[in-house]
Amino acid sequence: xxxxxxxxxxxxxxxxxxxxxxxxxxxxxxxxxxxxxxxxxxxxxxxxxxxxxxxxxxxxxxxxxxxxxxxxxxxxxxxxxxxxxxxxxxxxxxxxxxxxxxxxxx
Amino acid sequence: xxxxxxxxxxxxxxxxxxxxxxxxxxxxxxxxxxxxxxxxxxxxxxxxxxxxxxxxxxxxxxxxxxxxxxxxxxxxxxxxxxxxxxxxxxxxxxxxxxxxxxxxxx
DNA sequence: TACATTACTGTACGTCATACACTATACGAT
DNA sequence: ATCGTATAGTGTATGACGTACAGTAATGTA
Numbered sequence: 633x634x635x636x637x638x639x640x641x642x643x644x645x646x647x648x649x650x651x652x653x654x655x656x657x658x659x660x661x662x663x664x665x666x667x668x669x670x671x672x673x674x675x676x677x678x679x680x681x682x683x684x685x686x687x688x689x690x691x692x693x694x695x696x697x698x699x700x701x702x703x704x705x706x707x708x709x710x711x712x713x714x715x716x717x718x719x720x721x722x723x724x725x726x727x728x729x730x731x732x733x734x735x736x737x738x
Numbered sequence: 739x740x741x742x743x744x745x746x747x748x749x750x751x752x753x754x755x756x757x758x759x760x761x762x763x764x765x766x767x768x769x770x771x772x773x774x775x776x777x778x779x780x781x782x783x784x785x786x787x788x789x790x791x792x793x794x795x796x797x798x799x800x801x802x803x804x805x806x807x808x809x810x811x812x813x814x815x816x817x818x819x820x821x822x823x824x825x826x827x828x829x830x831x832x833x834x835x836x837x838x839x840x841x842x843x844x
Numbered sequence: 845t846a847c848a849t850t851a852c853t854g855t856a857c858g859t860c861a862t863a864c865a866c867t868a869t870a871c872g873a874t
Numbered sequence: 875a876t877c878g879t880a881t882a883g884t885g886t887a888t889g890a891c892g893t894a895c896a897g898t899a900a901t902g903t904a
Contacts, residue, residue: 633821633824633825636798636825637825637828637829637832639858639859639860640753640756640825640829640832641753641829641832642753642858642859642891642892642893643752643753643756643859643860643861643892644752644753644754644757644829644832644833644836645753645836645891645892645893646749646750646752646753646859646860646890646891646892647746647747647748647749647750647751647752647753647891648750648836648840649891649892650746650749650891651750651840651843651844652839652840652843655840655843655844656843662851662852663851663852664849664850664851664852673839673842673843674835674839675839675843677892678892678893678894679850679851679852680892680893680894680895680896681891681892681893681894683851683852683853683854684853684854684855684891684892684893685891685892687853687854688890688891692742704900704901705850705851705900705901706851706852706900707850707851707852708851708852715739718739719739719742719743719746722743723743723746723747723750724844726746726747726750727750727840727844729780730750730751730754731837731841733758733779733780733781734754734757734758734761734833735837736779737757737758737761737762737779737781738757738761738830738833745889745890745891748860748861748862748889748890749861749890749891749892751860751861751862752859752860752861752890752891753860755860755861756860768882768883769882769883770880770881770882770883783861784861784862784863785881785882785883786861786862786863786864786865787860787861787862787863789882789883789884789885790860790861790862790884790885790886791860791861793884793885794860810869810870811868811869811870811881811882811883812882812883813881813882813883814882814883
């Protein structure tokens with residue numbers, strides 16, 4: 633049973649993780665700090681989930697990135713692109729609609 | 739862009755559709771009427787999406803079904819199983835948690 | 845010195861909404 | 875009687891993404 637619950641919970645996370653990540657990149661963040669920020673917001677996420685997602689969102693041109701190599705540790709900072717801002721706005725709306733629909737049924 | 743938005747919206751639907759369907763099967767419903775009920779709740783769903791989902795949920799033992807062939811048209815009625823009740827309860831909780839997390843970030 | 849932490853890249857797999865194809869019949873309009 | 879729509883269902887393949895796993899590398903701490 634817990635396997636099924638886990639699987640269903642994973643399905644719920646699809647889509648919502650994208651929203652959570654996009655919501656935190658109005659200001660530049662690097663991967664590791666973003667993971668911590670999400671944890672602070674009770675969105676538990678592993679590096680093995682976050683980095684591929686960041687990679688994919690950049691590929692989809694929702695994010696831009698640039699290296700900061702001035703510190704001891706090189707860090708890749710991500711930021712919402714203009715396109716990403718638009719998409720984020722629409723997804724927020726979709727989330728809101730979905731929320732209302734589902735909350736009225738549960 | 740709209741392709742990307744569509745794809746991201748589809749990801750949001752994963753998981754939420756299961757919840758919506760389970761929520762409407764506390765009482766017996768047949769496929770077609772369930773689709774209409776969901777439409778009434780602003781959950782737009784095609785038959786090509788609903789029937790495979792019902793099939794899958796039954797396979798996962800969340801639903802039981804039985805044929806009513808007394809009417810002119812044979813209809814397959816679905817109902818939440820006891821196991822399905824438990825799973826549904828847990829998913830509701832998960833949805834609530836996810837909602838709160840995301841709403842506090844958006 | 846050793847281990848944990850910090851920070852990242854690359855790839856394969858399982859799951860499911862969706863799309864498509866299909867079957868069948870009742871009902872309503874003509 | 876005919877035709878198109880609505881009603882009601884089955885079966886299967888595809889693409890996308892969270893997850894898991896493997897890996898690299900260097901800094902910080904005990």
